[in-house]
Amino acid sequence: MVTTKRSGEVVSALLADRRTRKLSFTGSTEVGRVLLRQAADNVLRTSMELGGNAALIVCADADLDVAVDGAMVAKMRNIGESCIAANRIYVEEPVREEFTARFAERMGALSVGHGLDDGVDVGALIDEASATKIDELVADAVARGARVLVGGKRPDGPGHFYPPTVLVDVPEDARLLEAEIFGPVAPIISFTSDDEVMAKANDTEHGLVGYVFTRDLQRALRFTEGLETGMVGVNRGLISDPSAPFGGVKQSGIGKEGSHEGILEYLDVTYAAIDLP
Known part of the structure; x- marks a missing residue:
């Protein structure tokens, strides 16, 4: 060493x-x-x-309780500072509104503060550069037309903090869809077909992990085979296992x-x- x-x-x-x-x-x-x-x-x-740029796909036939729980784990483990964190969340149009409302409520309920304090869910990012980068990515998305449902504004005062943030109506040219966010920011994008979302999920230089939520086994297998990633989580937001x-x-x-x-x-x-x- x-x-x-x-x-x-x-x-x-x-x-x-x-x-x-x-x-x-x-x-x-x-x-x-x-x-x-x-x-x-x-x-x-x-x-x-x-690095990663993981897509998390929620199909209309998914169990939304499982999908919301899984999305929270995949997005917020280590407050998003993880190579396998969900970077882009794609939700099929029939359940987009309900999933978004439930997920945003969960994200908004998380408390931000010093990690050693009782009751704190989201601590500081690793350094100032990380906090600045996330702030710039969110500002870029908003400037291009995205709407902030939760968070989206860096708190005043010292420390490298950024609140859990949910963005909707995110345009395809937003920088945060291409960059590894590495923080507590979740852009939500709707889709209407499996072919459409597969193409969007694969439209990245990265290919570490993907997440799919569906009750249809055949659909799950199609995504598992079609996603250009080394790993796929089906109906779960935690994939790490020393035996895998x-x-x-x-x-x-x-x-x-x-x-x-x-x-x-x-x-x-x-x-x-x-x-x-």
């Missing part, structure tokens, strides 16, 4: 050393690209668990963590063809 305030320099030196055999990284796609370039010089084996392979596709990563597949990332296979005398 090496602790440092100059991680770039230290990691560059480690990757340049011929004794290094393997690089495993969890972090942003931007940093992952840099590390992959550095790992190429020594042709290192790599595992990359990078964790990882994404596209620019969300290379390889898997956890489970048997994760162990294989650290093993070399040797094939021996032998003739005995």
Whole structure:
């Protein structure tokens, strides 16, 4: 274990050393690209668990109690600062109004404050840059026509706080539909067909996880096969399990963590063809 305030320099030196055999990284796609370039010089084996832009899809036949609970978990675990947090919430038109009202009520009931205080649900973001970025993403969406149902305004005073926020009427050119929000902001977008929402969900460079809520097994399997992600949660907002392979596709990563597949990332296979005398 090496602790440092100059991680770039230290990691560059480690990757340049011929004794290094393997690089495993969890972090942003931007940093992952840099590390992959550095790992190429020594042709290192790599595992990359990078950024996400998860779509959460609520179909009209979903159990809305399950869907609202699942959306709260998928969006607000670690107050949204998670690579597998729901970034975009797509709701089929017949249940859009009811789901949105119930979800917004749950988000609005969360209390914001210092994480060690009793009764606090949402603590501070990791740093000032994160709070500023989220504030700018919300302002951009509103400027393009989105409406704020809950939150949407950074509180006065010190600290890197941002309130749970729900946006509707979010236009397709809003920046927060492309960026990894990494905070407690939930844009809700309506859809009318599976093909439409599948195309929107896949219209991203990321492919870490997707979430689908439906009572129709065939529909769930179509989404599971059609979503360009490494993982899919069906009728649940929590997918992490040490016994399951964790990882994404596209620019969300290379390889898997956890489970048997994760162990294989650290093993070399040797094939021996032998003739005995």
